[in-house]
């Protein structure tokens with residue numbers, strides 16, 4: 034169904050390294066330090082997310098990957114090649130290996146879906162029959178069959194971004210850059226486009242670098258994340274670890290805003306419960322990865338039959354590397370049995386917090 038070339042395994046390609054990279058802009062108001070001493074290694078075949086608020090330096094960082102900005106100091110290497118040392122001809126060749134998708138799609142409004150996707154191939158000098166064949170394969174890949182001859186204006190936001198993705202893949206890139214590609218979309222369409230990116234990464238084994246201000250995007254599809262603040266990387270790691278144990282206040286803010294949107298509601302429930310049922314203890318359990326599958330609560334009840342259990346609230350979220358879940362329990366019963374059950378949970382190495390103790 035798809036061309037061989039499109040599905041060539043890209044393993045071993047796409048390694049990106051930022052080495053001591055700083056970037057300053059000289060402006061009328063003075064020097065702007067957009068990027069400060071960034072060191073970053075992005076392994077091939079990974080989806081790497083860079084998160085930060087507006088002005089953190091995300092765009093500047095990503096633009097250095099395709100040579101649109103040059104570092105003031107330091108180097109940006111792709112597969113061992115230093116981008117800012119390439120001459121114009123080799124930079125053009127290198128840019129063909131990088132596809133990019135944008136927040137506002139950047140489509141050509143006077144061209145149809147298939148013409149938009151063929152455009153980069155036209156620039157690359159591919160003949161018309163090949164262009165059409167390749168564009169058709171890409172249309173199938175991104176789920177736009179039947180929409181070939183439509184104009185972008187008559188497509189939904191999600192469909193426009195699918196065209197953007199297909200166009201970005203036209204030259205068989207090793208790396209796909211995503212610049213806030215879901216920021217203009219509603220939550221449901223965001224998830225659709227993120228699922229598409231994940232599917233493409235799996236099928237083509239390309240490296241995806243995405244910048245975003247939404248932790249949801251990171252959680253849903255990224256393997257690794259770097260948090261950028263004031264041009265510096267303040268925290269970096271595997272997504273599950275960062276979610277599990279965020280270190281910096283800004284990271285904690287991103288994580289708590291996303292990880293548990295029902296937390297406020299839960300806190301109301303907890304307040305009510307504390308007032309309504311002053312007896313016993315209220316416990317919060319946090320599960321990570323495979324722990325979420327363990328029958329922890331039923332084992333506890335089995336072990337401590339005199340303890341009564343009330344499940345107050347709970348949720349589970351999927352990350353790329355496993356689940357993260359929170360469960361709120363109220364337990365009542367003889368003090369020693371309550372002590373025993375809390376110890377039992379802690380011994381299972383489930384994060385156990387007693388939110389409210391007996392009165």
Ligand SMILES: Nc1ncnc2c1ncn2[C@@H]1O[C@H](COP(=O)(O)OP(=O)(O)OP(=O)(O)O)[C@@H](O)[C@H]1O
Nearest residue numbers: 058060065067085086087088089090091092093094
């Ligand atoms: N060409 C430029 N000239 C001067 N200053 C610039 C230039 N490009 C970026 N900056 C400054 O560098 C800093 C980082 O900007 P950048 O656009 O990379 O941040 P960002 O995290 O992508 O923010 P946003 O999401 O708002 O685009 C900002 O202070 C910005 O004003």
